[in-house]
Amino acid sequence: MIPTSSISDSGSLKSTLKGSLYTDPAIFEREKKSIFSKSWILAGYEYEVAEPGQYISTQVQGENIIIVRGKDNVLRAFYNVCRHRGALLCQASQGKMGVIRCPYHSWSYGLDGMLVGVPNAKECRQELVRNEKFGLVRAHIGVWHGLLWLNLSDDPQPVEKQLDPEIMERFGELATFSRYSIENLRVAHREEYDVAANWKILIENFQECYHCSTIHPELTQTIPEFCTGVGTQNEIGRGGKFNQSYEAFSLSGKGTRPRIKTLLPEDDRLYYGITMVPNAFINLTPDHIIIHRLIPESVNKSKVICDWLFEPEQMAKPDFDPMDAVNLFHRVNQQDFAACEWCQANMDSKVYENGGFLVPLEQHVTRFYNYVLEAIDLKG
Ligand code: FES
Ligand SMILES: [Fe+2]
Known part of the structure; x- marks a missing residue:
């Protein structure tokens, strides 16, 4: 017993x-x-993305996320998932870029997440390019005392x-x-x-x-x-x-x-x-x-x-x-x-x-x- x-x-x-x-x-x-x-999850430091084009890539809850500062100086977070066939877009953990280009078939996205380039496939381009439906999916990002926090819920509290x-x-x-x-x-x-x-x-x-x-x-x-x-x-x-x-x-x-x-x-x-x-x-x-x-x-x-x-x-x-x-x-x-x-x-x-x-x-x-x-x- x-x-x-x-x-x-x-x-x-x-x-x-x-x-x-x-x-x-x-x-x-x-x-x-x-x-x-x-919840808001600690993901990095604001100084790592201080300049336009600077990015870091990270994972939250098994999701791959990119944090990038846009040319308009706005900090954004996106799922690191190409809208074409799902490839990982940014593979390095940090760097600087002018455009987010998929390494697989070269779809490219602006730093604001908008799809801006679809090579070849001329007949599809007009439907896809600059169509919000095909832009990168956003995640919520917050800055608190210089620390970057991500939140994967739809409508988080500040x-x-x-x-x-x-x-x-x-x-x-x-x-x-x-x-x-x-x-x-x-x-x-x-x-x-x-x-x-x-x-x-x-x-x-x-x-x-x-x-x-x-x-x-x-x-x-x-x-x-x-x-x-x-x-x-x-x-x-x-x-x-x-x-x-x-x-x-x-x-x-x-x-x-x-x-x-x-x-x-x-x-x-x-x-x-x-x-x-x-x-x-x-x-x-x-x-x-x-x-x-x-x-x-x-x-x-x-x-x-x-x-x-x-x-x-x-x-x-x-x-x-x-x-x-x-x-x-x-x-x-x-x-x-x-x-x-x-x-x-x-x-x-x-x-x-x-x-x-x-x-x-x-x-x-x-x-x-x-x-x-x-x-x-x-x-x-
Ligand atoms: S999977 Fe990204 S362009 Fe094809
Ligand atoms: Fe201890």
């Missing part, structure tokens, strides 16, 4: 989501439809309606976050991780710091208060204070760059982690920020793209070296993602129905659980 392993709510424990929510492909399909296809409340939840106001001037920063380093875990485990892990003292020796050395298991995401406006002997959020703690110039002295030696449900984490430090982009690939696989951003004037200096900073969070990422995989491995165990998280230590995950359950209609 197998003992029951269900954890029910008690004074100090609240039940987690059921294990099957992390392993059932049908649940993952519901999440794709109700969460990822309806991007700031989704994102500003996450900042309010973390800070109680918008000004602190704005001071980090993400729109002025540039990516100096990128790491990509393939994680054998459901996307929700990654979000839960990012939101609690109960694990910090066990698996993050370098992080707790940097921010000693994380040893207590109390993260700062539970407390509005509170950042994690650096170790007294640390000048920077880096492996050595040595400060080699000034604080971001729009910050204030009161922002010094503080770290803020912010969860931007459903697919981004933003980490603020005085001289750089770290952005995680989470891409759910299947019910038990996620890709994470992690970028380290700095001020361009710092990056231009001959002795600029981001690796002391990179090595701290890269190590944290490796530790976190290994832990996420330990949990995923047992989500379908017959002795695990659900677990329990500690309140108030891990309380922040409740809001996320409610968000998921409401979205996929399992609440109540």
Whole structure:
């Protein structure tokens, strides 16, 4: 007889989501439809498409998307799908172009998506060219603090309606976050991780710091208060204070760059982690920020793209070296993602129905659980 392993709510424990929510492909399909296809999803940086003709290509929910700045300076997003026979139009991840030309039969589209060229086939041309019916299919694009967000739903809410409340939840106001001037920063380093875990485990892990003292020796050395298991995401406006002997959020703690110039002295030696449900984490430090982009690939696989951003004037200096900073969070990422995989491995165990998280230590995950359950209609 197998003992029951269900954890029910008690004074100090609240039940987690059921294990099957992390392993059932049908649940993952519901999440794709109700969460990822309806939300604004972080896709890139506005500076990558600053000039007319510049484009980036990316994927959201398995859809190939092009983001391009038009000759009229307007930023647009299109499905990267030729209207003729469906070929992938832009195959590089970024570049510059005057026209979007299909590599297969050379139909070409203006940067506004309009079909402008159909080679040969003279008899069809008049019907097809400049006919809106045959232009590229648009996707919704939003710019928020210099970050590009895509939304694949038909009629999304404005991007700031989704994102500003996450900042309010973390800070109680918008000004602190704005001071980090993400729109002025540039990516100096990128790491990509393939994680054998459901996307929700990654979000839960990012939101609690109960694990910090066990698996993050370098992080707790940097921010000693994380040893207590109390993260700062539970407390509005509170950042994690650096170790007294640390000048920077880096492996050595040595400060080699000034604080971001729009910050204030009161922002010094503080770290803020912010969860931007459903697919981004933003980490603020005085001289750089770290952005995680989470891409759910299947019910038990996620890709994470992690970028380290700095001020361009710092990056231009001959002795600029981001690796002391990179090595701290890269190590944290490796530790976190290994832990996420330990949990995923047992989500379908017959002795695990659900677990329990500690309140108030891990309380922040409740809001996320409610968000998921409401979205996929399992609440109540
Ligand atoms: S598939 Fe694009 S032109 Fe034929
Ligand atoms: Fe962690």
